[in-house]
């Protein structure tokens with residue numbers, strides 16, 4: 118009878134095998150480079166925080182050095198800077214190196230751009246902001262986010278907003294078993310509940326926030342980062358003054374424990390999943406990955422895959438409770454597997 122409840126530890130997130138190759142070639146002429154964190158990108162100009170959390174922390178503007186070629190630099194990147202890194206008005210530094218990334222999150226390919234480009238680097242978790250009502254939650258969209266995060270080597274936090282309008286129980290039941298942590302928030306005229314739980318989940322981590330329009334993502338960001346509206350102004354390349362931009366990802370520091378960042382991704386509605394390999398996704402389900410060692414070569418592990426060992430594992434369960442638990446587990450994995458393909462934005 119002792120059926121162990123599945124928890125976070127059943128999900129094993131590995132850094133993506135597809136993360137960028139090391140780019141730490143030593144160039145003696147840049148031995149004195151300053152380390153910086155990229156917080157925003159706007160038309161070839163990068164807003165960076167030099168010496169983050171150090172005694173000389175400062176904001177500076179940088180451009181890519183020619184030697185980086187076409188390599189993209191994205192928010193969350195750690196880079197090495199040379200030139201004028203003072204951050205003084207009108208100063209411009211050069212990015213000469215991108216430090217090897219721990220994770221990469223790609224946005225989906227679309228009609229105007231067939232490539233799944235990296236949009237954020239080095240984030241620890243993806244926070245999927247979903248309203249419990251108004252607008253109705255879309256599980257397929259959440260599933261796709263989970264796949265993207267697991268493939269990127271990131272964890273997933275589901276932030277369920279508007280709990281004053283609907284009950285979170287059903288969504289909790291759907292996502293907690295697959296290793297997704299859940300926080301529930303609600304904001305009414307006189308109270309904002311769940312904010313401390315959310316802060317706890319974000320503490321010391323870099324989190325990418327995604328969500329459809331109207332789910333309350335701005336409400337959360339503004340509560341977490343009181344000067345967010347001001348901070349999102351990216352430096353204009355001509356005047357050097359702030360300019361509001363709503364199209365590219367921007368990293369915002371959350372007051373409180375050191376190293377707490379949220380990266381807001383306006384306009385990002387979905388993630389590129391075409392490159393996701395089923396066996397890599399399986400890596401996020403440690404128990405199933407072990408079972409699948411027995412699969413035929415090239416098994417897709419889909420519901421219609423012949424001789425898939427996942428089906429044998431369910432069939433061979435010693436009792437009904439175990440069979441129910443294994444069925445739920447395999448179904449969850451296959452649900453994610455299916456969400457990988459098909460319309461990028463179902464129901465849109």
Ligand SMILES: Nc1nc2c(ncn2[C@@H]2O[C@H](COP(=O)(O)OP(=O)(O)OP(=O)(O)O)[C@@H](O)[C@H]2O)c(=O)[nH]1
Nearest residue numbers: 278279280302303304329330331332333334335336
């Ligand atoms: N009932 C209720 N309404 C909320 C809650 N949180 C936010 N809202 C409302 O939902 C609406 C959308 O909130 P926003 O924070 O602007 O949503 P968003 O996800 O940033 O949407 P865009 O600005 O369109 O990208 C606003 O009218 C908020 O006041 C909540 O917990 N409960």
Ligand SMILES: [Zn+2]
Nearest residue numbers: 412416418425
């Ligand atoms: Zn299989």
